[in-house]
Amino acid sequence: MTHVVTANCQACRFTDCVTVCPVACFHGDEERLYIDPDVCVDCSACIPACPVGAIKEEFDLSGDEEEWIQINAEKASDLPVIRSKQPPLPTADARRSELGLN
Template identity: 75%
Template sequence: MPHVVTENCVSCRFTDCVTVCPVACFHGDGDRLYIDPEACIDCGACIPICPVHAIKEDFDLDEDEADWAAVNAEKAAELPVIRAKQAPLPTAESRRGELGFQ
């Protein structure tokens, strides 16, 4: 079961997760990250390092998050791989606070 980046990543794009990924399965755009389900080996290393708890195993998605699996697959196929840590978005810290993860 691949892992999925959920809505919590929107307006954050913390990239701590890419530093622990052994297969470079993360892709990104100007607002968030996505996981390529074909490349993900389900190691789970990314889950505890995400500061906004945006990554879940696909079978742990809540009903209202289920669509994120398809979004990750679609977007990962068209976006570049993110292989190194980057600066989070300027809105990341405020979004983190909104999500209750200060």
């Protein structure tokens, strides 16, 4: 099993998860983060670190979230590794409110 970044990351890109990852499995673009399933060691350290609950274990995904397994795998292979904390997107606070997490 692997961990998966889901839709909650969209328009946020909080990188708190990156700081606790022991294997640098996070990749990012201008909108969000993705987990490389070939690098993730399933330690689960990233799950509580995400302030918007965007990271889930593969077996905890709902049916409509399962598409994120493939999306993470495909996108991670094409994007740079994110190894350190970065500022969240300017839309992050609004997205967090939209998700009911403020």
